[in-house]
Amino acid sequence: MKYFLRKTLVLVLTIFSISLLTFFAFHIIPGDPASLILGTNATEEQVAALQEQLGTNRPLSEQYISWITGFVRGDFGSSIRYRMPVSELLKGRLPVTLSLGLIALVMILAAGIPLGILAARWRGKPGEKILNILTMLGISVPNFFLCILIMWIFGLILHLFTPGDYVSYTRSLPRFLQSLFWPALSIAIPQTAILVKYIRTAMLEELGEDYVRTARGKGAGETWILYGHVLKNAIVAVVPLIGMILASVLSGSIIIEQVYGIPGMGKLLIGAVTSRDFPLTQTLVIYITVIIVVTNFLVDIVIQVIDPRIRLSGRS
């Protein structure tokens, strides 16, 4: 119980400091939302009037306090760019990013764990070399290039999908999920490659442990040792990485959403920053913060469930 209280406190403090940080970072960078909305031909009076209307001419501390008091009450403010409540904007984007992230996560785990085990089983065999080359490629290919490659090969040559064809979940759920498949794959490939590499390393490390020698001494074969002894120990070592992957896919991928034209959180964030839309940016940053803190918390719990040596405690 003490543990949960402590974690919640950490979450609140993190959100508070992150919001302060974004707030001031936002006011250091040049650019004014009112002039951005009105364009270069606007008169000074027009700009001043809009600033008055948006509240951006008030002192910084006042702006921050009015924003944070609203936020605590559940009012995320109004987007300057879209002229509508931030919560309304999120309602449309959140399901898209979450679906995209979860599909990608399923792909990453479904491919990464078996391939990682296979890579460990194949140590010293020719298959290992091929897998190594593939994982290195997966890790090092730039994400935007991977997207273009997938669009080109599967979209334009093989005609498996139409690039840029996005269907909203409000229109058709199956077609919505279908249109998320290729973007999810683009997110999944590099993350899978990293996961494979980590699982392989963790398993090989565990194979050198004394308890593996004990198991061999009992007459256990390779398969028994890998699945009965090594896998669980190796998983403990990669749970933090899986947590990081989870956090990153749920935060929304700016590049993937931009390239595939998917209206998710990542795309929203880019628009918010470029138009100096403070309330929207702030909310999105806090969303990402919450995702990261909560996944870290989940990682702690999962490791604690698998590894009896680690117990939730108030200390460290």
Add this chain to the structure above:
Amino acid sequence: MSENILEIKDLTLGVTERDGSMAVAVDHISFEVRAGEILGIVGESGCGKSLTVMSLMGLLREDVKALEGQILFQGEDLLAVSEERRREINGKDMSIIYQEPMTSLNPLMRIERQVAEPLRLHGSYSREELHQKALALLTEVGIQDPEACLRAYPHQLSGGMRQRVMIAMATICSPRILLADEPTTALDVTTQAHVLDLLKRINREYGTAILFISHDLGVINRICDRVLVMYAGKIVEAGTNRDILDAPCHEYTRGLIRSIPTRDRKGKELPSIPGRVPSVEDPKEPCPFAPRCRRAMEICHREAPACTRIDQDHIACCHLC
């Protein structure tokens, strides 16, 4: 009583060096383990004791290879058997306990599963049978609350308890021979005595032969019937416990005996053998111990000593014996 369970003939083990060449770490050793006996192998660290034991179990590291010789287990050469046959023997007919009982247990597996694992690997038992067997074995090795211990994870047990668990695990299939690689080295003196008593009891009650490795001649003397003294990959002296303790002939054995702390030497400096064991890649003299031997003669640097039989079981490889 004279039936041999294990016969090791000319066993030679090589370690792969960084440049790819093979350095001989265990050099043409031959000995036998007789049914129901406790045979000790003593020697300083780096003499090849552990390598010898690991080769008997087929658990050598990848860079160590058996270059020559035979390991006959009830007439079957273990260096020539298939991997499947090897797995049948391991844990069932022949098992092993190690120096480090903490890392030798899987940290994420409950004791019950680990103790019962050899049974699951070598036969089919119901869950209840496995539980009963594991419970009986833990009681047998003297664990106070065996039910609680079965549910525990290794980190919740003390060093002595872990070693008892290891012994229970190694003997659950009633093996013909138990290999013990420095099983008491990591334990405090009192626990050490308990574990030695336990091993001795298992040997007496079930007739399980034990091959006991230690660098501590004091420990070896407490438990063994016969002793092999190993130095730099060779057996330099062999004999019954009495032969070795009362009439040691090889200067290395004498040095080891002199360095056992005793009550009447309390307060005086403990004698030790000067120098150190040559490493595997060092060039060796005809008698490897000659550079450290205080009785070395001119012939020792020129000619390898023959092994002479001093008594029925007592053999020493020294020019002076």
